Amino acid sequence: MTTQTQAAWDRAHLEDPHAQGDKADRVQAMFGAIAPRYDLNNRVHSLWRDQAWRRAAVRMAEVRDGDRVLDMACGTGDLTHLFARANASEVIGADFTPAMLELAGIKRARLPESIASKVSYQTADAMDLPFEDASFDILSIAFGIRNVQQPTKALREFARVLKPEGRLIVLEFTVPRLAPVRWFNRLYSGWIMPRTATWISGDKSGAYKYLPKSVATFQDREQMVREIQATGFSDVRTKSLSLGICACYRGLRA
Secondary structure, rough: OOOOOOOOHHHHHHOOOOOOOOOOHHHHHHHHHHHHHHHHHHHOOOOOHHHHHHHHHHHHHHHOOOOOEEEOOOOOOOOHHHHHHHOOOOEEEEEEEEEHHHHHHHHOOOOOOHHHHHHEEEOOOOOOOOOOOOOEEEEEEOOOOOHHHHHHHHHOOOOEEEEEEEEEEEEEEOOOOHHHHHHHHHHHOOOOOHHHHHHHHOOOOOHHHHHHHHHOOOOOOHHHHHHHEEEEEEEEEEEEEHOEEEEEEEEEOO
């Protein structure tokens, strides 16, 4: 397994990060390395838009009183906590990087008890969920599906644990369609952000070189919609956010 003392992502493995057979190990090592400054980098390099994107995802989920939510690839818990504030009865945040879950637990302790009492965290692999069939009303994954070793396998697992008509919410970066936005995003994400984020985090894992490559080489929106439909979901909708820098997908468990 790749360790934090060596680069998780070097030039040879970044040509197509999704094709690496040990991608999961590399992603886990990467997130373990950047966890301490993860939130700061998210805020700064999204120009403080990342929380607005998560709020848009919660709105698309149409949370109802009594809903049980599974927030996969929860990281430090930002989206998990937003669901808890949106009247869900229970929210489980799941991630396969222990360092991220430790930080999520610290943030949960700062929440009002009425919110914190709804939230729990659990180590879990998106491709092999430790939950019963049809046990959740909503399943979300924010900026995480492209990091999974086999996204199709994960989406099938998501369908398995959702109730009929349960809502799947996928929030993910995309390549903007509008040419001026695409050019700026390529410069910002491909050249500026990797340098400044690496400096802020002191990262040696290659995490912020991986980010733009993992977006550029991942499925486009049409492919993502087809993949969601093919794995057990209907009525798939897409909402473009911040001029197409990211997109939120919603599908209903068939």
